[in-house]
Amino acid sequence: MLFNKIEFAFFFPLVFLLYWYLFNKNVKQQNLFLLVVSFFFFACFDWRFLFLLLFSIILDFSIAHKIYNSKHHKKRWLWFSILVNLCFLGVFKYCNFFIDNFSETLSFFGFKPNVWSLQIILPVGISFYTFHGLSYIIDVYKSKIKPVESLVDYSLFVSFFPLLVAGPIERATHLLPHIQSKRHFDYSKTVDGLRQILWGLVKKIVIADSCATYVNLIFDNPDEYSGSSLVMGAILFSFQIYGDFSGYSDIALGTARMLGIELLQNFSFPYFSRDIAEFWRRWHISLSSWFRDYVYIPLGGSRGSKWQNIRNVFVVFMLSGFWHGANWTFVIYGFINFLYFLPLLLFRKNRDNLTIVNPNNLKSILITIFQVFSTFMLVSLARVFFRSQSVGDAMMYFKRMFSSSLFTFPEIFPKTVLGYVFLFLCIEWIGRNDLFALEKFAMNWKKPYRIAFYYVLTLLIFYFYGQDYQFLYFQF
Amino acid sequence: MNTVIKKVLLYLMPLFLVFIAFELFYQLVPNDYSVKNATIPKKYDSTEILIFGNSHNFYGLNPKYFDKPTYNLAHISQSLYFDKIVFDNYIDKFKNIKCIILNVEYTSLSEIVDTEENKWRKYYYQTYMNLEVPSINKYDFTKYFLSSTRNFNVNTKLVLRYLKEGTIVDCDQNGFGINYTKAKKIALLKKDALTRVKSIEDNLINFDDNIVRIQSIIDTCQKRGIKVILVNMPVSSYFSEGVNQLKQKRIQETCSKLVRNNYNVSYLNLVKDKRFTNDDFFDADHLDTDGATKCSKVVNTFINERLK
Numbered sequence: 191m192l193f194n195k196i197e198f199a200f201f202f203p204l205v206f207l208l209y210w211y212l213f214n215k216n217v218k219q220q221n222l223f224l225l226v227v228s229f230f231f232f233a234c235f236d237w238r239f240l241f242l243l244l245f246s247i248i249l250d251f252s253i254a255h256k257i258y259n260s261k262h263h264k265k266r267w268l269w270f271s272i273l274v275n276l277c278f279l280g281v282f283k284y285c286n287f288f289i290d291n292f293s294e295t296l297s298f299f300g301f302k303p304n305v306w307s308l309q310i311i312l313p314v315g316i317s318f319y320t321f322h323g324l325s326y327i328i329d330v331y332k333s334k335i336k337p338v339e340s341l342v343d344y345s346l347f348v349s350f351f352p353l354l355v356a357g358p359i360e361r362a363t364h365l366l367p368h369i370q371s372k373r374h375f376d377y378s379k380t381v382d383g384l385r386q387i388l389w390g391l392v393k394k395i396v397i398a399d400s401c402a403t404y405v406n407l408i409f410d411n412p413d414e415y416s417g418s419s420l421v422m423g424a425i426l427f428s429f430q431i432y433g434d435f436s437g438y439s440d441i442a443l444g445t446a447r448m449l450g451i452e453l454l455q456n457f458s459f460p461y462f463s464r465d466i467a468e469f470w471r472r473w474h475i476s477l478s479s480w481f482r483d484y485v486y487i488p489l490g491g492s493r494g495s496k497w498q499n500i501r502n503v504f505v506v507f508m509l510s511g512f513w514h515g516a517n518w519t520f521v522i523y524g525f526i527n528f529l530y531f532l533p534l535l536l537f538r539k540n541r542d543n544l545t546i547v548n549p550n551n552l553k554s555i556l557i558t559i560f561q562v563f564s565t566f567m568l569v570s571l572a573r574v575f576f577r578s579q580s581v582g583d584a585m586m587y588f589k590r591m592f593s594s595s596l597f598t599f600p601e602i603f604p605k606t607v608l609g610y611v612f613l614f615l616c617i618e619w620i621g622r623n624d625l626f627a628l629e630k631f632a633m634n635w636k637k638p639y640r641i642a643f644y645y646v647l648t649l650l651i652f653y654f655y656g657q658d659y660q661f662l663y664f665q666f
Numbered sequence: 667m668n669t670v671i672k673k674v675l676l677y678l679m680p681l682f683l684v685f686i687a688f689e690l691f692y693q694l695v696p697n698d699y700s701v702k703n704a705t706i707p708k709k710y711d712s713t714e715i716l717i718f719g720n721s722h723n724f725y726g727l728n729p730k731y732f733d734k735p736t737y738n739l740a741h742i743s744q745s746l747y748f749d750k751i752v753f754d755n756y757i758d759k760f761k762n763i764k765c766i767i768l769n770v771e772y773t774s775l776s777e778i779v780d781t782e783e784n785k786w787r788k789y790y791y792q793t794y795m796n797l798e799v800p801s802i803n804k805y806d807f808t809k810y811f812l813s814s815t816r817n818f819n820v821n822t823k824l825v826l827r828y829l830k831e832g833t834i835v836d837c838d839q840n841g842f843g844i845n846y847t848k849a850k851k852i853a854l855l856k857k858d859a860l861t862r863v864k865s866i867e868d869n870l871i872n873f874d875d876n877i878v879r880i881q882s883i884i885d886t887c888q889k890r891g892i893k894v895i896l897v898n899m900p901v902s903s904y905f906s907e908g909v910n911q912l913k914q915k916r917i918q919e920t921c922s923k924l925v926r927n928n929y930n931v932s933y934l935n936l937v938k939d940k941r942f943t944n945d946d947f948f949d950a951d952h953l954d955t956d957g958a959t960k961c962s963k964v965v966n967t968f969i970n971e972r973l974k
Contacts, residue, residue: 196814197807210667234805380670411864641677648681652818 193441194394194655201231202445209449210375217372221346224449231351232314239313242278243349249274250323251344254330254337268331275320275327282316287516315355317513321480322348326362328484335362343369350451352442356435358456358476361483365453373450382629383447385644389628390440392647395654397614398433400607401426408602409577412587417596420587422603427577428570429611432461435474440626459622461615462547464561466530467540469569477513481506496536503535504528519575519584526572546622610650688813688821695828698741698837699794705839706737710759713737715969718749719769721843722899726953727767729840731962733970734764738841743783746774747801748791750879755797757886765893765969770880770924771937772898772909773951775917776870786815846948847955859904859950866951871913873920884928893972894928896921898935900942900961901951934968936961 192198205227213223233240253271257264280288326347329335338344346369353360408415408423415423439456446453454476463469470478489502511524534540547562549555574591578584621627632640696704715736717727720743729736739752749768757763779801780788789809791797808814813821828834836845852858880896887894898921906914914937921933936942941964946957953961 195808196811197805200807207671375667377667377670384674414864644677649818652681652684654819655814655817 193438193445194391197234201227206448214375217370218340218342220373221340221342221369224350225342225346228346228349228351228354232349232354235314235355239316242282242313242316243319246275246278246319246323247345247348248341250327250348251338251341254327254344257327257331258337264331268327271327272324275324279316279320282313284516318357318359319348319354321359321477322362325359325480325484329362335366338366338370350446352445353453356438356442357474358439358442358454359480360454360476361480365451368451376450379450380448383444385628386440386444386447386626388444388644388647388651389626390437390442390444391651392614393433393437393440395437396433396610396650398430398437399654400604400610401430401433404602404604404607405430405577409587412583412590415590415601416598417591417593418598418600419602420591421596422600424570424574424591426604426607427573428461428566431573431576432457433614436460443626455625459546459618459627461566462562462619462622463565464543464547464558465534465539465565466527466568467534468543469565470527470531471544477510481510485509500532500535503531507531514576518581519578522581522584523572523575526575530568530572548623685813688825689811691821691825691828692812695834697790697794697834699790701835701837702739702741702841703795705841706739706756707759709735709737711761713760714762714764715767716756716760716763716765717767717841718744718753719767719897719899720744720774721952722771722773722901723767723769723897724837724841725843725846725948725955726899726958726961727897727965728842728955728958728962730842731959732966734973736840738837738843740769740841740843741787742843743781743787745777745779745781745784746770746876746879747777747779748784748788748799750883751791751797751799752795753883753886755795757890763890763892764973765895766883766887767895767897767965767969768880768883769899770896770917770921772901772914772917773866775873775876775920776868776913777876778868778870779875789815842958844955846952846958848948850948851954852949855902855944855947855950856904859902859908862905862950863908867910871916873917877920877924880924881928884924884931888928888930892930893969894931895965895969895972896924896931896933897965898933898937900936900939900946900953900957902944902947902949903938904944905950906937932968932972934965936964939964 209220209223213219229240229243232243250271253267256267257271260267326335326344330337338347343366347360347362347365348354350360350365350369405423405427408419409427412420412423436457443453443455456474456476458472458475460469460472463472486502486506489505490498491502492499507524507528508521509524511520511522511527514520514523531540534542547558549558574587575581575584578587617631618627621629621631624630632643635643712735714734715729715732717723717729717736717738717740719740721740723740724738724742724744727738727740729738739756741748744752746768753766784801788799788801789812792799792802792809793812802809816824824834836843838844884894898917918935921935925931925933942953942957942960946953946960948954948957
């Protein structure tokens with residue numbers, strides 16, 4: 191059941207009504223109901239993986255208590271949990287990657303290994319709920335939180351349906367207090383949630399899916415197009431992945447808000463970033479901050495020598511790349527971003543742009559445009575690796591892109607789609623100081639105009655609906 | 667709470683009405699699938715030849731030009747996966763089938779189950795033809811809301827076409843596609859061929875799943891004494907030259923192997939048949955109605971020889 195499918199349009203209103211009308215007596219009832227619908231939501235993808243999710247939940251729930259109650263073996267339990275969780279990821283996500291690379295390495299040295307690949311299906315959301323569990327265990331170990339007494343509450347923390355399959359990756363310290371306290375219906379939050387869902391659907395269906403048609407065309411046959419068209423492909427892919435993933439996050443956040451639960455912000459207008467460090471503070475924030483808190487800081491963070499700092503950043507970028515999937519393309523994607531980041535780190539410029547861009551005079555406008563554009567282009571070029579099936583494909587894409595045909599007019603120049611992207615960016619720019627672009631946009635308009643504006647967005651969703659592209663981050 | 671519900675309902679009301687109108691349109695207005703489903707029972711006793719396959723057969727083989735009573739069960743984008751489902755559902759209902767025609771060719775042999783086209787057409791098979799389609803999940807709600815299988819744009823175009831022409835049915839009483847006439851023919855055949863070759867290329871040369879399906883159909887036919895004719899339909903020279911020749915060769919070899927291994931199977935390869943010129947085509951790889959007449963006669967002669 192995907193957020194942009196008809197099933198969800200029936201599922202969620204039903205859940206919403208039952209939740210606020212029937213299961214609203216106390217927090218236990220609310221949580222139990224949300225847990226049941228979350229499991230149902232997950233089972234709709236593949237019920238067999240429900241057992242894996244349950245196992246993961248019970249394991250981390252029990253170990254958290256062991257850690258809390260143990261006087262001498264806290265560390266041992268912590269590592270046990272980390273190892274088991276990573277083993278799950280290893281088996282389901284990376285097993286064939288390691289087997290293939292092992293086989294290729296042996297072949298390189300002249301051996302003829304008789305290795306096999308396993309037919310393993312990647313369980314939906316495994317990268318996300320494993321990280322939920324890990325964050326909980328580590329926080330308990332560090333005494334940031336006490337272990338949860340109720341298995342229902344903990345299960346809901348891991349499997350709350352809006353974030354179960356593609357994040358945001360929540361923290362126990364943030365989400366558990368929401369789960370453990372009774373939610374009360376709030377009109378303004380509900381309307382706010384609806385607005386965020388509407389904006390998320392626009393991002394996914396109008397922007398991402400429209401771009402996807404051209405992106406698929408270009409990336410599937412890069413040798414058929416000029417360099418300039420391939421640049422267009424890379425740019426469109428940047429908008430596709432942003433619309434797709436941040437659209438999903440917006441729907442997740444809006445859905446949760448309507449149920450009285452606030453999730454972590456996952457995107458904060460990343461394409462208005464002025465440098466790559468700012469970009470990574472604004473893109474997939476829940477993952478970046480997860481790596482910051484559970485990898486970068488434990489490794490020493492910015493303390494220690496320059497080299498140690500560089501090493502720590504390197505580790506985080508490589509892990510972040512590899513988290514996306516078992517393919518060298520993702521590792522290289524991580525490495526390229528590390529290379530982008532390195533000069534900022536060396537010249538101590540990585541914390542120059544901590545607040546959202548707000549140019550106030552002509553000079554700063556021009557400088558900002560240059561910075562934002564160059565950051566966007568760097569990100570888009572690195573994403574060629576992200577989108578390509580193999581490193582060879584990506585290299586071929588670049589070879590073709592940087593040929594003499596780069597200076598011709600692109601054969602693929604989807605004016606309408608680019609027009610929508612432009613309008614979308616305008617709205618995002620106006621709303622860039624808010625949680626999401628539509629949060630306060632048009633709020634000071636007269637009511638009929640505001641409703642008309644929402645109606646235009648709704649009609650656009652209906653107009654573009656049916657292109658049937660899956661959410662990109664489901665594969666992770 | 668009640669205020670929110672009221673406001674949301676009020677906001678969505680016009681959209682609900684449009685949605686209901688589209689849904690009524692899909693449920694009430696006849697289309698190729700529902701027309702075939704209504705016509706087929708009348709043909710159970712008389713039909714001797716059944717035509718399966720995709721648009722190449724749908725638009726390319728006109729039952730009217732066959733000597734024996736024939737019915738065209740092909741559909742646009744009907745993959746071998748659906749051929750088998752349609753075949754399994756109907757074969758026992760037809761009492762006098764002597765021969766079936768399957769199109770096994772470049773666009774069908776490597777085709778996977780859930781192609782972009784079949785992502786929405788599968789619901790049509792289930793709803794309009796009452797077929798059990800395994801690729802539709804038990805909990806897939808889309809099957810109950812056909813208007814949600816296509817986007818708003820397509821739905822609107824279909825409604826407008828219905829309002830203008832009074833029908834959206836493209837087949838006659840024998841199931842043959844009548845819409846590809848010479849008058850509507852695509853002007854730039856060469857350009858169309860380049861686009862088509864690109865769009866149909868799946869870069870797959872693994873035919874295993876579809877061979878299993880074909881073999882299963884052949885086995886059932888063998889038990890019932892039915893001949894199976896594998897046809898590779900004619901295409902324009904631009905198209906046949908544009909496709910991967912190695913893959914084309916492997917398809918022909920696969921068909922020949924099926925003929926060698928099964929006594930009830932014959933193979934008719936019309937891909938580069940000299941009797942067909944580019945003038946016979948509606949577009950790069952579909953015959954127009956005149957070309958279909960010519961092709962139907964050729965296939966009819968071939969079948970008559972096999973049924974002697």
